[in-house]
Amino acid sequence: MYKYDQYDHLIVRERIAQYRDQVRRRLANELTEEEFLPLRLQNGLYMQRHAYMLRIAVPYGMLNAKQMRMFAHIARKYDRGYGHFTTRQNIQFNWIDLEDTPDILADLASVEMHAIQTSGNCIRNTTTDEFAGVAADELIDPRPYCEILRQWSTFHPEFIALPRKFKVAINGAIEDRAAVQVHDIGLHVVKNEAGEIGFRVLVGGGLGRTPIIGSVIREFLPREHMLTYIEAIMRVYNQYGRRDNKYKARIKILLKALGVEEFTRQVEQEWLDLKDGPQTLTDAELNRILAFFEPPQYKALDDRDVVAAQPGNRAFANWVNRNVRPHKVPGYAAVVLSLKKTGIAPGDATAGQMDFVADLADRYSFGELRVTHEQNLVLADVEQSKLFELWQEVKAQGLATPNIGLLTDIISCPGGDFCSLANAKSIPIAVAIAERFDDIDFQHDIGEIELNISGCINACGHHHVGNIGVLGVDKDGSEWYQVSIGGAQGNNAALGKIIGPSFSAAQMPEVIGRLLQVYVDHRIEGERFVDTAQRLGIGPFKEFVYATPIHVGKAVVGEDTYA
Structure with a gap:
């Protein structure tokens, strides 16, 4: 993984010193909260419902063991003993005192980490596939390109005050595990007819208030032109993106207003002045960055059937089936550590x-380890012969729930328990649903399904692309939940469709149960929930969910309670 050079260290040290003085001035009331707000946001510090929240950047989800231990140190010394891993592959601490934040940033700098570009109208943390570098279907390792983009975008003078926050994802494999279609810019690695590596460029994707699947504006961009072409896109956005209304300021709104053809024309025109310029990726620069991502010293091993080596151990077999992924190097596997134990807030x-x-x-x-945008952790290079030993250890620590990709592998934002923007709580809904369906046999029978929960329209829980999506809404000061089905990420990304009026918190587990019943009644062999939902449409699901009143404990909640 990438190591800081002298310039990185200098930039971060200077930023911390600057910020430390800003905090001193705020505590002395030499700065008003209004004056301090943009300064703290530039350092990842938000004011939440109960306390400050600090969001720390985890570049493209990569961590080393020393950095993870620093997170543990911060959790113990400055927070309440835990942290929250996010859908942007970052970590948040939700109970931070303002006077401690300069020391936290200094502690982070000691392990080559920071909180820069985790907030504000700038290019945020670039995300990628959590199995980057080890996936069997990978064309190239996308992490070096993520790192190049990180170095280029950090403090780029033209892009530190964009119309709105800006998110980029890069996928290097055949299967899109980085959700590139729902980002402001998505880069999907492809090969042209000559076998050359480049990127399919998508622009204008995003969730939030106006969910949109991104549009392809270039089928093949030679990889040496990645930065110049992205700069051309950013220049068009920076010049024409709306600044009078933050709800209409994202690049997806600009692209929709101009149309894909006209937007593409303007980008290509802008690119003429940048192409082959000083920001073209040379072989020397690319090789410099690639050197940081050289594969580790793998042993010469053979693949083995680890389940057969533990006959009759069904629990281990379930874990291998759900939480262990193939590796491109024989004898190794990638292991997902579940942060979705029932009763615990996801992430x-x-x-x-x-x-x-x-x-x-x-x-x-x-x-080394990884953070996934599904809010789990990954050990990417585990010897297959050690999987049983590893399973026994992680099981004892509550990190071996065999539910990756199943119903209780719920994605959830912190919601109204913490976030001042949320309309409703997310965590209690996630916990209630997980408790209702906490039966691994049932979950395996239901099969792969993605359930995503957001506490407000900002969609930090990615509910739009959940096979089942749950959105917290405010109805006359009360918390209600809108449900959609048929969303999907990956190569066939799709936006879910709302099934009807919203539900109370108490109704939500039964609502999910009814959706699953329709699926079980109508699925054909080998069909996942999302396939059935897209094939049938919302009609049968809506009819069954709203057909009869929902029982909540001993009470009966009737149709008149649907908001």
């Missing part, structure tokens, strides 16, 4: 678990 990890995972990384995975 939360305690300081003890963080220290434990750091130790696992050192002992099993060359000292």
Whole structure:
């Protein structure tokens, strides 16, 4: 993984010193909160419902063991003993005191981390496939390109005050595991007829208030032109993106207003002045960055059937089936550590678990680990012969729930328990649904299904692309939940469709149960929930969900309670 050079260290040190003085001035009332707000946001500090929240950048989801131990240290010393991993592959701490934040940033700098570009109208943390570098279907490792983009965009003078926040994802494999179609810019690695590597460029995707699937504006961009072409896109956006209305300021609104053809024409015209310029990626620069992502020293091993080696151990077999992924190197596997144990907020990890995972990384995975945008963790380089030993250890720490890709592998934002923007709580809904369906046999029978929950229209829980999406809404000061079905990420990304009026919190587990019943009644062999939902449309699901009153405990909630 990438290591800071002298310039990185200098930039971060200077930023911390600057910020430390800004905090001092705020605490002394030399700065008003209005004056301080943009300064703290530039350093990842938000004011939430109860306290400050600090969001720390985890570039393209990559961590080493030392950095994870630093997260554990921050959780213990400055927070309430835990942190929350987000859908942007970052981590948030929700109970931070303002006077501690300069020291936290200094602690982070000691392990080559920071909170820059985790907030504000700038290019945010670039995300990618959590199996980058080890996936069997990978064309190229996208992480070096993510790092190049990170270095280029950090403090880029033209793009530190964009019309709105800006998100980029890069996928290097055949299967899109980075959700490139729902980002402001999505880069999907492709090969042309000559076998050359380049990018399919998508623009204008995004969720939030106006969910849109991105449009392809270039089928093949030679990889050496990645930065110049992105700059051309950013220049068009920076010049014409709306600044009078933040709800209409994202690039997806501009692209829709101009039309794909005209937007593409303007980008290509702008690119003429940049193409082959000083920001063209030379072989020397690309090789410099590639050197940081050289594969570890793998052993010469053969693949083995780890389940057959533990006959009759159904629990282990379930875990291997759901949480272990193929590796491109024989004898190795990638392991997903579930942060979705029933009763726990999705994405939360305690300081003890963080220290434990750091130790696992050192002992099993060359000292590195990943954060997924599904809010789990990954050990990417585990010897297959050690999987049973690893499983026994992670099971004892509550990190071996065999539910990856299943119903209780719920994506959820912090919601109204923490976020001041939320209309409704997310975590209690996620916990209630997980408890209702906490039966691994049932989940395996239902099969792959993505359930995503957002507490407000900003869609931090990616509810639009959930096979089942849940959105918290405000109805006359009360918390209600709107349900959609048929959304999907990946190569066939799709936006879910709302099934009807919203539901109370107490109704939500039964609503999910009824949706699943329709699926079970109508699925054909081998068909996933999302396939059935897209094939049938919302009609049968809507009819069954609203057909009869919903029982909540001993009470009956009738149709008149649907908001």
